[in-house]
Amino acid sequence: MLLILSRRGDTTVDLVLPKLARRGVDSLMWDPGDSGHRLTATVRGSEIGVRLGRTDLAEVSAVWVRRPGRPAGQIWASFLTDVWELLPATWFPCSPSREARADNKLAQLALAARLGLRIPETTVTSDPHELGLAYARANGRLIAKPPSRRAISVDGEEHLYYTTLVSRRHLASRHRLRHEPVTLQPYVEKSVEIRVTVVGERVFPVEIDSQAARTTRVDWRLADSSRVRNSPHDLPADVADRCRELTRELGLAYGAIDLIRTPEGEYVFLELNPNGQWEGHERLAGVPISDAVADWLAAAVRKDTA
Amino acid sequence: MNLGEVLGDAVELLGTLTRRRQAAGAAREAAAAWAERHPGYGAELVVAERPGSPLVDYDLLLDWPGRGTIAVSVQPDDGLPWLEDHSTHWAAGQLVTVDGADLSLPDALLMLRSLTRPGLDPHAEIVELCLTRNDAAADTEPLSEEELQATADAFRRARGLHDREATLDWLAAMGMDQAAFADHLEVLARQRRLRRRKESELAAGYLAAHPEQFGTARASWVWSLSPWPQDGPLPEPVEVPVSALPQPLRSADRVDAARHEHGFVTGVVHERLPARADEHTLAAAGRAAYTAWLAGRRAAADVRWHWL
Numbered sequence: 001m002l003l004i005l006s007r008r009g010d011t012t013v014d015l016v017l018p019k020l021a022r023r024g025v026d027s028l029m030w031d032p033g034d035s036g037h038r039l040t041a042t043v044r045g046s047e048i049g050v051r052l053g054r055t056d057l058a059e060v061s062a063v064w065v066r067r068p069g070r071p072a073g074q075i076w077a078s079f080l081t082d083v084w085e086l087l088p089a090t091w092f093p094c095s096p097s098r099e100a101r102a103d104n105k106l107a108q109l110a111l112a113a114r115l116g117l118r119i120p121e122t123t124v125t126s127d128p129h130e131l132g133l134a135y136a137r138a139n140g141r142l143i144a145k146p147p148s149r150r151a152i153s154v155d156g157e158e159h160l161y162y163t164t165l166v167s168r169r170h171l172a173s174r175h176r177l178r179h180e181p182v183t184l185q186p187y188v189e190k191s192v193e194i195r196v197t198v199v200g201e202r203v204f205p206v207e208i209d210s211q212a213a214r215t216t217r218v219d220w221r222l223a224d225s226s227r228v229r230n231s232p233h234d235l236p237a238d239v240a241d242r243c244r245e246l247t248r249e250l251g252l253a254y255g256a257i258d259l260i261r262t263p264e265g266e267y268v269f270l271e272l273n274p275n276g277q278w279e280g281h282e283r284l285a286g287v288p289i290s291d292a293v294a295d296w297l298a299a300a301v302r303k304d305t306a
Numbered sequence: 307m308n309l310g311e312v313l314g315d316a317v318e319l320l321g322t323l324t325r326r327r328q329a330a331g332a333a334r335e336a337a338a339a340w341a342e343r344h345p346g347y348g349a350e351l352v353v354a355e356r357p358g359s360p361l362v363d364y365d366l367l368l369d370w371p372g373r374g375t376i377a378v379s380v381q382p383d384d385g386l387p388w389l390e391d392h393s394t395h396w397a398a399g400q401l402v403t404v405d406g407a408d409l410s411l412p413d414a415l416l417m418l419r420s421l422t423r424p425g426l427d428p429h430a431e432i433v434e435l436c437l438t439r440n441d442a443a444a445d446t447e448p449l450s451e452e453e454l455q456a457t458a459d460a461f462r463r464a465r466g467l468h469d470r471e472a473t474l475d476w477l478a479a480m481g482m483d484q485a486a487f488a489d490h491l492e493v494l495a496r497q498r499r500l501r502r503r504k505e506s507e508l509a510a511g512y513l514a515a516h517p518e519q520f521g522t523a524r525a526s527w528v529w530s531l532s533p534w535p536q537d538g539p540l541p542e543p544v545e546v547p548v549s550a551l552p553q554p555l556r557s558a559d560r561v562d563a564a565r566h567e568h569g570f571v572t573g574v575v576h577e578r579l580p581a582r583a584d585e586h587t588l589a590a591a592g593r594a595a596y597t598a599w600l601a602g603r604r605a606a607a608d609v610r611w612h613w614l
Contacts, residue, residue: 144388152393155326155360159393169363173381173391180387229485 001059002027002301003052003089006066008034012279012290013066019294025301028055032080033069041083048086062090062300064293065099065275090300092293093254093274102250102274105147105183109269111249115242117269120188126181128174135166138186142166147183162219188260188268194233196240196257197278198247199292203240204278206285207233230284239267246272253296309370312344313378316366320380325361333364346371358398361391397612404436405608407443416480416490419465433609434600435497442496449495457495504599505592512595513583520581520591521548525555527573533563534572543576549590551575 002025006013013029020027030039030052041050050057063084071077081096094102101107109119123134124147135142145163152159164170165187190211197204209229210216216228235243239259246269247255256276260268282289307315319340323333330353337351348369355362366378397403401414409417414432421431467473477487513520526540529552548556552571554564559575581587 144392146389150389152390154390154393154395157360158396159359159390160396161389161393164392169379170392172379173388175381175383176386176388176391179385180389182388229483 001055001061002297003057003060003063004029004066005032005063005068007031007069010066012277013064015279015282015290016294016297019290020297023294023298025294025298028052028060031069032071032076039080041079043083043086048083050083050087057087060087060089061303062092062297063087063095064092064297065094065096067275090303091253092297092300093252098251099274102252102272103148105271108246108250108272112242112246112269115245115249117239117242117246118266119269120185123184124181125184126177128177131166131174131177131182131184132171134184135171138184140168141187143185143187144170145183145185147181164219189262190260191263191265192233192261194235194259194261194267195230195276195281196235196243196255196259197276197281197287197289198243198252198255198257199289200253200296201244202292203235203243204281204287204289204292205233205235205240206281206287207231230281232285232287236267250274253300254293307344312347312368313376315340315344316349316368316378317380320364320366320378321382323364325363325384327355327360327362330355330362337366352377358394360395400612402432402436402612403608403610404433405440407436407440409436409439412481416482429611430604433604433607437600437603437607438497438500439493441500442493445496445500449492449499453495453499454491457498458491460498461491461494501596505589505596508595508599509588509592510583512598513581513588513591516591516594517581519548519594520587522546522579523548523551523555523575524577524579525551525573525575527552527555527561527571529566529569529571530563531569533570536562538572540572540574543574545579547587547590548578 002020004013004027006029008029008031017027032039039050039052041048043049071080084095085097091098093099106122106124109122113119121137123130125131125134142165143163144166146161152161166184193208193210195206195208197206207230209231210219243255243257243259246257247253250272252272252274254274256273256278258270258272260270262268278289281287319336323329323336333353334351337349341347341349346369348367350367352365352367353362354365363381364379368376368378370376397408399410400408401411402409409432417432417435418428420435421428423431426434462468462473465476467476477484482490522545524543524545526543528534528538528540552561552566552573554561554566554571555573555575559578561571561573563570563572
């Protein structure tokens with residue numbers, strides 16, 4: 001049986017469920033943030049007993065972690081993380097405890113460079129004086145982005161941080177780095193951006209034509225994403241291999257990798273999201289990611305994943 | 307007061323200003339008062355509003371007599387981290403969110419041309435278009451060539467795009483490439499399909515529930531700019547759907563110089579005939595049913611306007 005951890009109404013899960021059914025996979029969906037107390041778990045020594053309603057989770061051979069809500073209470077959250085670690089199942093993309101490690105952007109950059117992918121010169125700093133130095137090294141073409149994701153609120157309203165070109169005026173607020181570090185990189189000129197979705201051994205490169213509109217040139221998410229052209233991209237085999245290897249070495253069965261192709265045709269690695277969204281890219285570019293996810297999960301349930 | 311002292315005072319002023327859009331007026335007043343206390347420097351406060359953010363930046367411009375202009379800028383340490391200071395409101399590029407689905411500003415601009423319903427305010431019509439757009443997004447049944455072609459033809463006709471060149475010029479003016487146009491037409495085709503299906507599904511029930519709206523009447527009437535004499539001549543009676551009668555005659559058999567729109571209507575209904583469930587009547591009932599169905603959904607929708 002497959003256990004899917006996600007919020008109710010997750011359209012990505014809705015897309016895959018019928019494909020799983022066609023592959024004969026029994027599945028059970030649960031949101032830890034919705035009804036934590038439907039789950040009862042007892043760990044005694046090396047014995048683990050977990051029940052979700054009437055289902056004994058010993059029957060679960062694979063778990064798909066999509067977008068689960070957070071359980072109410074720190075004790076429940078920690079206990080569930082520990083329990084999941086003990087569950088003898090195959091995880092997609094990985095177990096919750098591994099995801100945080102795989103999401104370490106600095107480690108990703110180091111690994112990508114070791115695997116032969118080109119990476120931008122990256123500074124992550126909370127030292128205000130590093131800002132001007134990085135700006136100068138980048139000849140005034142410097143971008144700033146968050147070292148990791150977090151919720152941002154200004155005057156009680158939800159805000160987002162997009163990758164931003166640092167202007168001369170921005171330098172005057174350099175003291176703000178003391179309050180929180182920032183990732184700084186020279187702006188990499190783009191011909192297109194590539195989202196490479198890796199599912200097991202399968203690779204789905206999608207070209208995002210972010211340079212067609214002024215608003216999307218620095219960060220394509222700034223515009224209505226459905227208006228940014230997505231199309232399948234012919235990724236060179238060696239780059240595809242490195243994407244596969246990067247995902248595997250991070251202990252993931254899935255990875256959403258962001259690359260830039262420069263006007264000179266070079267591919268530059270930016271980051272990997274261990275649980276990035278893919279539904280929009282499938283819809284806009286017509287690449288069969290949901291089929292690959294269903295195939296992978298079905299094989300995991302049968303215990304014959306690569 | 308020498309220049310050094312003036313600059314010191316300028317820094318003090320800038321350090322006290324609140325960096326919020328709604329505080330910009332008070333900041334200008336404070337700067338004007340400061341300028342009066344520091345004559346001879348032509349002090350001017352520049353307020354830079356950041357797009358998609360409540361935060362503003364200030365510069366104070368001062369004359370440097372005989373040598374140029376001095377710009378004084380201060381970023382006080384208010385404890386705000388860099389990422390928050392340079393963040394963007396999540397809905398900066400959105401006009402409205404309807405039942406959880408956002409309408410971006412480019413799509414809203416594109417939608418404006420589709421607002422065609424007299425008597426319905428644009429806000430209501432935008433919400434209704436969003437609702438059917440949401441429905442279209444959930445419709446995964448493939449579209450036929452005929453559906454796409456009919457939609458494309460209707461779209462071009464409505465905008466006078468009678469040839470390829472005119473269409474390409476229009477796309478260039480809209481900042482839209484051909485692929486995005488194809489996507490847009492697909493959404494419109496799904497909205498048309500939804501409308502046709504709903505009209506067909508609801509028509510008979512609506513006709514049964516509201517037969518009085520779909521009968522015909524044999525009537526004669528005149529429109530006039532001034533009240534028509536009571537014994538004035540009326541034209542020969544004609545048979546028309548009740549919905550085609552002037553509003554005052556739909557519920558009364560005789561009206562004398564009733565105020566209507568920009569003038570007066572005078573007329574007589576000689577005979578009212580009950581609704582027949584023929585093709586024409588069912589089509590009219592379907593259109594009315596769809597309008598009522600959509601208005602009901604609008605009333606129940608979760609709508610959040612972001613910038614109104």
